[in-house]
Amino acid sequence: MADFIQQIVGGLGDGAIYGALALALVLIHRATGVINFAQGEMAMFTTYIAWTLMENHGWSYWPAFAATLVFAFVLGVGIQRVVIAPVANASVLTVVIMTIGLVLTFNGLAGLIWSAEIRAFPSPFPNETWQLGSVSISQESVGTFGVVLVLVALLWAFFQFTKIGLALRASALNPEASRLVGVRVGWMLAIGWGLAAVLGAVAGMLTAPSAFLEPTMMQAILIYAFAAAVLGGIDSPFGAVAGGLLLGVGLNLIGTYVDFVGADLRLPVTLLIILIVLLVRPAGLFGKTVTRRV
Amino acid sequence: MRRRDLIGVGLFLVAAAGVLLVPQLPWVSDFRAQQFAYVGIYFIALLGLNLLTGITGQISLGHGAFMLIGGYTTAILMSEQDPPLQIAGHHFTGDLRDIWTIPLAGLVAGIVGFLFGFPALRLTGLYLALATFAVAVATPAVVKKYEGFTGGGGGINLFEASTRTKATSITDPVTFEETRVPINVLGIDVPTFNEWLYYLCWTIALVMFAGAWLLLRGRFGRSLRAVRDSELAAASSGVNLARYKTLAFGISAFYAGVAGSLLAIATTFVNPDTFPITLSIFLLVGVVVGGLGSLWPLVFGAIFIHFMQIEWAQRAEAVVPNFIPVLGDIDTDLPGAPSVAFGVVLILIMLAFPGGAAGLIRTLKSLATRGYDRAR
Numbered sequence: 306m307a308d309f310i311q312q313i314v315g316g317l318g319d320g321a322i323y324g325a326l327a328l329a330l331v332l333i334h335r336a337t338g339v340i341n342f343a344q345g346e347m348a349m350f351t352t353y354i355a356w357t358l359m360e361n362h363g364w365s366y367w368p369a370f371a372a373t374l375v376f377a378f379v380l381g382v383g384i385q386r387v388v389i390a391p392v393a394n395a396s397v398l399t400v401v402i403m404t405i406g407l408v409l410t411f412n413g414l415a416g417l418i419w420s421a422e423i424r425a426f427p428s429p430f431p432n433e434t435w436q437l438g439s440v441s442i443s444q445e446s447v448g449t450f451g452v453v454l455v456l457v458a459l460l461w462a463f464f465q466f467t468k469i470g471l472a473l474r475a476s477a478l479n480p481e482a483s484r485l486v487g488v489r490v491g492w493m494l495a496i497g498w499g500l501a502a503v504l505g506a507v508a509g510m511l512t513a514p515s516a517f518l519e520p521t522m523m524q525a526i527l528i529y530a531f532a533a534a535v536l537g538g539i540d541s542p543f544g545a546v547a548g549g550l551l552l553g554v555g556l557n558l559i560g561t562y563v564d565f566v567g568a569d570l571r572l573p574v575t576l577l578i579i580l581i582v583l584l585v586r587p588a589g590l591f592g593k594t595v596t597r598r599v
Numbered sequence: 600m601r602r603r604d605l606i607g608v609g610l611f612l613v614a615a616a617g618v619l620l621v622p623q624l625p626w627v628s629d630f631r632a633q634q635f636a637y638v639g640i641y642f643i644a645l646l647g648l649n650l651l652t653g654i655t656g657q658i659s660l661g662h663g664a665f666m667l668i669g670g671y672t673t674a675i676l677m678s679e680q681d682p683p684l685q686i687a688g689h690h691f692t693g694d695l696r697d698i699w700t701i702p703l704a705g706l707v708a709g710i711v712g713f714l715f716g717f718p719a720l721r722l723t724g725l726y727l728a729l730a731t732f733a734v735a736v737a738t739p740a741v742v743k744k745y746e747g748f749t750g751g752g753g754g755i756n757l758f759e760a761s762t763r764t765k766a767t768s769i770t771d772p773v774t775f776e777e778t779r780v781p782i783n784v785l786g787i788d789v790p791t792f793n794e795w796l797y798y799l800c801w802t803i804a805l806v807m808f809a810g811a812w813l814l815l816r817g818r819f820g821r822s823l824r825a826v827r828d829s830e831l832a833a834a835s836s837g838v839n840l841a842r843y844k845t846l847a848f849g850i851s852a853f854y855a856g857v858a859g860s861l862l863a864i865a866t867t868f869v870n871p872d873t874f875p876i877t878l879s880i881f882l883l884v885g886v887v888v889g890g891l892g893s894l895w896p897l898v899f900g901a902i903f904i905h906f907m908q909i910e911w912a913q914r915a916e917a918v919v920p921n922f923i924p925v926l927g928d929i930d931t932d933l934p935g936a937p938s939v940a941f942g943v944v945l946i947l948i949m950l951a952f953p954g955g956a957a958g959l960i961r962t963l964k965s966l967a968t969r970g971y972d973r974a975r
Contacts (some may be wrong), residue, residue: 339724342660342732361798366866391950398658399949402887405660405880406945524876528736531729544603576737580730584721 318446318551345527381502395433647854656827663879669856712852716845754870891959
């Protein structure tokens with residue numbers, strides 16, 4: 306039983322990371338109807354920025370963390386303006402190819418600048434456990450979970466209580482009408498990309514201590530985030546986080562208690578989850594089914 | 600036959616003759632022949648992916664997985680590994696060391712692709728891209744899991760190590776007379792491995808190109824294009840969406856399987872890293888560079904993805920460290936150079952020439968005819 310609870314707590318830690326990245330995907334998908342395949346690589350790239358600030362320029366953790374978030378925001382806005390906006394009205398295929406181009410660019414740039422060598426990345430949380438009876442709870446898992454929760458709450462407040470948040474929601478819901486009442490929809494979309502990049506950066510910096518920093522670090526995490534987003538409903542921010550936590554816990558339990566799956570088959574199981582959800586309930590657990598008129 | 604078709608067949612025959620002459624040219628070395636063979640392999644894979652993505656409009660980010668299936672089919676059938684690979688009590692001891700493993704590999708991949716087409720029927724656009732991407736990422740994990748059948752991460756050797764490098768001539772120590780010793784690959788005596796590889800790949804590529812052309816020029820091709828342009832309109836004109844989409848998946852995977860099989864033979868070795876996720880992505884890049892929906896201009900895509908991978912690794916080295924000095928500690932090893940080039944070129948092409956090489960050729964052609972008309 307103790308082991309069971311430990312697995313659930315560990316799963317919540319991992320799941321929070323999947324949820325953060327899934328939320329980034331959902332933000333962009335809601336606003337522009339696009340899935341950003343480069344979300345993971347952008348997260349990895351910004352994590353390297355944090356690493357460089359700490360390793361080469363002697364910054365301490367939290368200033369580097371904050372600076373990286375600012376960098377990520379600017380990066381996200383810039384990418385939307387330069388690469389995505391020109392093809393906004395093109396076919397889905399074109400936009401997917403653009404984001405694939407970004408995947409290659411960021412992956413390659415990281416390899417060019419920092420090489421494929423595996424780097425250690427510091428964790429802001431002590432590598433210790435709390436003992437609750439026979440259950441030992443890793444402080445890192447709890448810390449990760451907490452950071453993501455705070456971030457999601459801040460984001461929610463931003464969308465709910467600020468004027469820009471309102472404009473962002475409006476331009477996602479109805480771009481034409483928003484434009485008519487004076488919202489600068491193009492820039493709102495860019496800000497959406499910026500916020501998504503910030504979420505990705507947080508996911509990257511929380512992943513790096515346990516997974517180690519390397520250019521391929523986020524590839525598997527991105528698949529988990531896809532699964533989380535699909536599971537929760539690709540248009541539901543709440544669903545993305547819930548889907549992430551559900552997936553994190555589920556994968557941990559399956560990995561521990563189903564011998565056949567173990568640690569090796571986590572990705573194929575995730576693929577299976579994606580396929581089953583898409584086929585059985587395409588709107589996800591928390592999404593609304595959309596009926597389209599043709 | 601229409602006049603246009605006759606011209607097409609004529610051009611094809613001339614091009615085919617030209618392609619088959621290439622290794623005999625004095626300035627094409629054995630090494631170059633090998634590189635061109637790889638171009639042929641990519642050409643086949645691009646023909647397949649284009650049939651699905653360019654013609655039928657179904658995005659696949661997972662064609663590397665179908666190539667993997669083809670490559671492993673060939674490798675497992677040819678493997679003489681000790682202890683032998685096995686599944687369900689059957690031990691593989693060089694069961695089929697013959698070029699017939701190639702169409703067989705295509706068939707296996709084709710069947711898997713056809714079956715994958717059924718769940719794919721319910722996915723459109725983004726969701727399909729997502730699902731196929733997940734397939735490409737997840738497949739290597741499955742391969743590593745079934746070690747007994749696939750050789751796991753260690754992979755499978757197709758030939759004895761010496762096959763490729765074996766000397767092709769022996770000099771008699773007394774008379775200094777040179778005797779050519781052919782090497783035996785897949786039951787065929789050939790002068791050099793690379794030249795043989797070139798002929799193998801390009802013969803198959805030409806046949807499959809002709810096959811794709813025949814397939815797409817009539818009713819079948821029209822139906823596939825109709826599915827791409829508007830599923831609704833296609834269905835109301837009597838095109839059976841399910842049938843055409845699954846068939847497109849199957850045929851496309853068949854092409855990928857054949858390409859994967861040839862890639863396995865060319866590298867003489869397979870492991871999961873022979874077919875990484877980047878392969879799937881590079882294939883998409885190749886189709887875009889050649890031109891979505893085009894046929895023979897895909898050769899340019901194949902040339903692009905093969906030579907970009909080799910050349911850029913060397914060129915970019917000089918440029919990068921100078922232009923980002925703030926980052927400090929820069930490794931000059933530069934494993935990512937080709938990816939950056941691929942990514943940037945992909946984005947630039949989509950922005951500036953969405954039609955790829957095919958679009959460019961069309962533009963030049965119309966400019967030329969306009970100039971000709973004006974001159975008259």
